[in-house]
Amino acid sequence: MVNLTIDDNQVTAPKSSTIYEAAKLNGIKIPILCHDNKLKPFGACRMCLVEVEQMKGRQIPACTTPVTEGMIVRTATPDIVKARKMVLELLLLNHPIDCPVCDKAGDCDLQNLTYEYKVNANRFTDEKFHHKIDYNNPLIERDMNRCVLCGKCARICDEIVSFGALTFIDRGIETKIGCEFEDALNCEFCGSCVSVCPVGSLLARPFKFKARFWSLTKRKSVCGYCGTGCNLTLGIKDNKVLTTLYDENQGFHKGQLCVRGRFGYQFINSNKRLTAPMLRKEGRLTESTWEEALQIVADHLKGGNSVAALATPRLTNEELALFKKMMVENVGSKNFDHSAGYAHSALTEGFVRSFGTSASPASILDIQKSDLLLVIKTDAYETHPVIGFEINMGVKNRDIKLNILSDKRGKLSKLPGAKTLVHRPGSEVAILNAMAKSILDDKLVDASAASVPGFAELVKELAAFTPEAVAAQSGLKAADIKQLAGSYAAAEKALILFPIGQAYAGHNAELASAVANLAILTGKFDKEGCGVLCMAEKNNSQGAVDMGFYAQNGGMDGLRIIDACAAGAVKTLFIAGENPLISYPNHTKVKAALGAVECLIVADLFLTETAAMADVVLPACSFAEKEGTFTSTDRRVQHIEPAIRKSAQCKSDFEIFSALITKLGGTPPANPAAQFAEISAATPGYAGMSYLSLGSEGVFAPVAVTPALVLPKSAAVVAEEGSLSLVIGSVLYHSGTLSQYGEGPMHVCPEGYLEISRKDALLKNITDNDPVTVTSSAGSVKLKAKVTSRMPDGVVFAPYHFGAAPVNTIWSGAAVTMVTLAK
Amino acid sequence: MSDAVAQQTEEQEPVIDLSIADSVIDKYIDIPGNLMPVLQGVQDEYGYIPRMVADHIAERLNVYPSQIYGVLTFYAQFHLKPRGKFIIRVCVGTACHVQGAPRIVETFFDKLHIGHAETSPDLRFTFEKVACLGACGMAPLAMVNDSTYGGMTVQKVDEIISDYSQRPMK
Numbered sequence: 001m002v003n004l005t006i007d008d009n010q011v012t013a014p015k016s017s018t019i020y021e022a023a024k025l026n027g028i029k030i031p032i033l034c035h036d037n038k039l040k041p042f043g044a045c046r047m048c049l050v051e052v053e054q055m056k057g058r059q060i061p062a063c064t065t066p067v068t069e070g071m072i073v074r075t076a077t078p079d080i081v082k083a084r085k086m087v088l089e090l091l092l093l094n095h096p097i098d099c100p101v102c103d104k105a106g107d108c109d110l111q112n113l114t115y116e117y118k119v120n121a122n123r124f125t126d127e128k129f130h131h132k133i134d135y136n137n138p139l140i141e142r143d144m145n146r147c148v149l150c151g152k153c154a155r156i157c158d159e160i161v162s163f164g165a166l167t168f169i170d171r172g173i174e175t176k177i178g179c180e181f182e183d184a185l186n187c188e189f190c191g192s193c194v195s196v197c198p199v200g201s202l203l204a205r206p207f208k209f210k211a212r213f214w215s216l217t218k219r220k221s222v223c224g225y226c227g228t229g230c231n232l233t234l235g236i237k238d239n240k241v242l243t244t245l246y247d248e249n250q251g252f253h254k255g256q257l258c259v260r261g262r263f264g265y266q267f268i269n270s271n272k273r274l275t276a277p278m279l280r281k282e283g284r285l286t287e288s289t290w291e292e293a294l295q296i297v298a299d300h301l302k303g304g305n306s307v308a309a310l311a312t313p314r315l316t317n318e319e320l321a322l323f324k325k326m327m328v329e330n331v332g333s334k335n336f337d338h339s340a341g342y343a344h345s346a347l348t349e350g351f352v353r354s355f356g357t358s359a360s361p362a363s364i365l366d367i368q369k370s371d372l373l374l375v376i377k378t379d380a381y382e383t384h385p386v387i388g389f390e391i392n393m394g395v396k397n398r399d400i401k402l403n404i405l406s407d408k409r410g411k412l413s414k415l416p417g418a419k420t421l422v423h424r425p426g427s428e429v430a431i432l433n434a435m436a437k438s439i440l441d442d443k444l445v446d447a448s449a450a451s452v453p454g455f456a457e458l459v460k461e462l463a464a465f466t467p468e469a470v471a472a473q474s475g476l477k478a479a480d481i482k483q484l485a486g487s488y489a490a491a492e493k494a495l496i497l498f499p500i501g502q503a504y505a506g507h508n509a510e511l512a513s514a515v516a517n518l519a520i521l522t523g524k525f526d527k528e529g530c531g532v533l534c535m536a537e538k539n540n541s542q543g544a545v546d547m548g549f550y551a552q553n554g555g556m557d558g559l560r561i562i563d564a565c566a567a568g569a570v571k572t573l574f575i576a577g578e579n580p581l582i583s584y585p586n587h588t589k590v591k592a593a594l595g596a597v598e599c600l601i602v603a604d605l606f607l608t609e610t611a612a613m614a615d616v617v618l619p620a621c622s623f624a625e626k627e628g629t630f631t632s633t634d635r636r637v638q639h640i641e642p643a644i645r646k647s648a649q650c651k652s653d654f655e656i657f658s659a660l661i662t663k664l665g666g667t668p669p670a671n672p673a674a675q676f677a678e679i680s681a682a683t684p685g686y687a688g689m690s691y692l693s694l695g696s697e698g699v700f701a702p703v704a705v706t707p708a709l710v711l712p713k714s715a716a717v718v719a720e721e722g723s724l725s726l727v728i729g730s731v732l733y734h735s736g737t738l739s740q741y742g743e744g745p746m747h748v749c750p751e752g753y754l755e756i757s758r759k760d761a762l763l764k765n766i767t768d769n770d771p772v773t774v775t776s777s778a779g780s781v782k783l784k785a786k787v788t789s790r791m792p793d794g795v796v797f798a799p800y801h802f803g804a805a806p807v808n809t810i811w812s813g814a815a816v817t818m819v820t821l822a823k
Numbered sequence: 824m825s826d827a828v829a830q831q832t833e834e835q836e837p838v839i840d841l842s843i844a845d846s847v848i849d850k851y852i853d854i855p856g857n858l859m860p861v862l863q864g865v866q867d868e869y870g871y872i873p874r875m876v877a878d879h880i881a882e883r884l885n886v887y888p889s890q891i892y893g894v895l896t897f898y899a900q901f902h903l904k905p906r907g908k909f910i911i912r913v914c915v916g917t918a919c920h921v922q923g924a925p926r927i928v929e930t931f932f933d934k935l936h937i938g939h940a941e942t943s944p945d946l947r948f949t950f951e952k953v954a955c956l957g958a959c960g961m962a963p964l965a966m967v968n969d970s971t972y973g974g975m976t977v978q979k980v981d982e983i984i985s986d987y988s989q990r991p992m993k
Contacts, residue, residue, distance in 0.1 A: 154889075164887025169896045180881075180892035181874055181903075414885055789882070 350512025378410025
């Protein structure tokens with residue numbers, strides 16, 4: 001710590017801080033336009049000028065000057081105020097000063113400082129800027145006439161997002177922010193630039209002319225898309241969520257969001273939301289009353305084991321726990337699951353046998369504390385963009401080594417020093433086994449590993465997985481596999497990350513055990529910056545596992561429930577929020593199964609493809625309309641409160657299950673808080689938690705690890721002559737099938753596509769946007785072609801989110817599907 | 824750099840042989856801070872920096888395309904559209920100005936039918952006004968590529984144009 005004097009106050013600050021940070025830490029405000037606490041100091045705006053006695057009263061920028069012992073700083077002398085006033089005059093010289101029609105008004109740093117410094121006249125005259133406004137994309141408007149050239153947008157796009165869409169172009173008075181060759185903005189539209197813009201140069205178009213900043217009610221919440229657990233501030237007016245607001249102090253991610261979090265909120269107030277319960281009468285869904293609908297549901301639930309349930313892991317912990325309780329105690333069925341079963345098997349089977357727990361023994365915060373990251377599949381960026389930002393920052397700012405094992409290249413491969421091994425699809429487990437074998441052979445095993453149960457067996461069983469043998473089947477070089485294993489073992493702290501989800505069938509229990517083996521063999525778990533982070537797909541996927549909402553004790557898992565529906569063993573199927581018709585493997589089979597069920601009940605926000613087949617449809621609530629808790633992928637339990645009132649005809653799933661329990665003769669808990677009290681008493685790691693104790697940041701549920709070494713089975717994928725290997729996955733702009741109802745994501749990525757390598761495209765005479773018929777043994781589907789440089793030859797990729805042309809018509813749940821293409 | 828310039832480069836983009844750019848990139852690929860030498864080397868080969876080549880450099884050097892454009896527009900030495908075979912530069916610095924440089928400039932404009940920083944449609948001439956060529960003793964001064972012409976007069980403008988109009992383009 002360093003002692004210094006700021007405006008006659010004796011203060012202390014960390015040695016590494018700047019004058020600006022030291023002042024902020026001690027409650028002294030220095031005005032600034034170009035600073036954000038996530039970005040490196042830049043010193044562009046000259047608003048933070050201060051005087052330092054030791055520097056002979058020169059005016060120096062507080063944001064770039066480090067503190068020194070005994071420094072005497074004055075932040076508001078008459079000279080300083082005069083200088084700042086002039087800076088503002090110069091900034092306003094070319095600025096259009098069109099505050100009445102600017103959406104930033106009220107939240108604009110330039111406007112606020114102009115007011116604070118009473119700049120009511122300008123001594124200078126000059127022409128205003130005449131830059132063309134970029135209206136070319138539906139999400140971000142760029143008006144460079146209002147720009148003060150603080151560079152925050154260009155810096156956040158480089159330092160955190162690592163996309164680099166914006167930069168300073170030209171020089172001198174001509175300088176402006178723009179894209180290459182004056183192009184229109186065409187990026188991943190995370191809106192980070194919008195969030196940090198201190199003026200109205202970068203605006204969220206969906207929010208334009210919707211409300212003045214000061215008329216918005218701000219409510220904290222937790223994002224309802226992926227498992228990262230980002231915190232949100234919703235801007236609300238007239239009971240509508242109109243925007244997401246930026247708060248640089250919110251959450252571990254400091255307000256940083258991805259395109260889904262920032263622009264995907266419109267589904268909450270979508271006019272496609274269900275407004276009343278519906279019953280199928282004479283073959284058509286017709287509106288009914290809650291009483292009638294719930295009575296019919298309750299009657300059909302009295303079927304014991306012939307009743308099954310599927311729930312989306314977007315429900316709260318309270319709802320999932322109550323749903324389970326209803327199924328077990330009131331219905332008398334063990335048949336319930338989420339995410340088709342296989343999508344959570346990495347946690348519920350893999351980690352359970354390898355780590356003795358069904359949660360990841362690592363947190364997102366470990367990324368920055370690690371020395372080396374091993375990422376399985378570049379898709380980790382697309383599935384969890386904010387975790388991707390953490391990886392970007394770690395690699396760029398902390399020189400963390402990044403190794404990637406993937407079946408295609410991706411954005412992460414472009415990070416400085418990133419080493420990507422592109423292998424044949426489906427050979428991950430074999431490669432990870434070969435890495436374990438290489439670690440054993442090269443005697444890089446940690447001393448603690450020998451005493452772990454299963455060690456001797458694993459050593460024996462790994463004999464077949466020599467890097468040379470695996471190299472042949474995976475398309476890698478044996479030396480590369482050995483080097484990858486060597487660098488992982490050599491790193492003092494190393495973290496393995498891999499995404500799971502319904503699109504990643506290969507990321508199952510076997511893969512989880514394979515990565516767990518590496519961590520256990522090298523002793524890289526249960527330590528800061530080490531471990532394995534299994535990135536769960538949905539916002540409460542980890543919670544659904546923690547609540548035990550999956551097949552156990554002989555109950556049927558998701559896929560078996562579908563089979564049982566088709567076979568007639570399941571007569572009533574209650575689906576809460578899942579959309580199996582689109583997101584489960586094998587469209588034809590699921591459709592037949594759902595059609596065969598006597599009573600199909602769907603509770604959802606929208607009339608999804610699945611809900612359209614139902615006999616009873618119940619309108620449910622979004623995360624913004626209910627109370628409860630979500631557990632993020634690294635087991636941070638966070639509390640949400642209703643941000644808006646739900647519409648009169650909707651009930652939260654909690655209310656639906658409560659009403660049904662009453663009808664079935666049980667006693668439901670009084671409210672979500674009461675249910676949470678039950679959860680905290682019964683769930684390992686949740687002990688002692690209450691809504692009060694969770695606070696605004698949430699609380700980590702501790703993960704206790706009991707390691708065991710298990711040989712994971714690796715299935716060999718045989719490529720067929722003349723076929724391409726199709727891998728499916730998530731695309732950056734979407735999460736599950738819910739984001740189809742968010743306008744933002746649909747503006748950027750409205751439909752499915754088939755990504756294909758340049759060489760394959762050339763061979764098959766396919767160019768960008770060509771409609772291509774993709775055929776597998778299960779069926780065929782028409783997709784638009786997208787020719788990219790990231791796909792290896794012989795491999796094609798398709799995202800799975802879309803109801804129009806669903807990819808599950810050609811995909812039956814295999815990690816790799818052989819397909820042929822026809823134009 | 825105006826919108827018009829960017830549009831123009833896009834419109835008249837001819838077929839470009841990227842292997843020439845590759846040979847320049849290969850020379851510098853492992854050197855830190857290689858962007859400037861690569862851009863300079865590429866400009867020497869093509870005479871300007873075509874957009875396709877800028878995008879190719881971005882991909883090969885793993886630099887954002889926007890960042891390359893930032894560098895290209897910051898330095899006056901880089902050109903984004905094709906340049907003439909003969910670059911005529913007339914000094915308009917103080918000494919040359921006093922000695923009548925404005926008339927020399929006007930004469931070039933009239934005879935070549937192109938303005939400042941413009942290129943004749945046949946890609947023979949590019950004309951530029953420059954601040955100082957560092958030979959004030961020879962004012963008013965003009966240069967064509969590397970040849971210097973001191974004590975410029977209106978007659979000498981004619982001579983220079985007819986001389987260079989007859990030279991071969993290849």
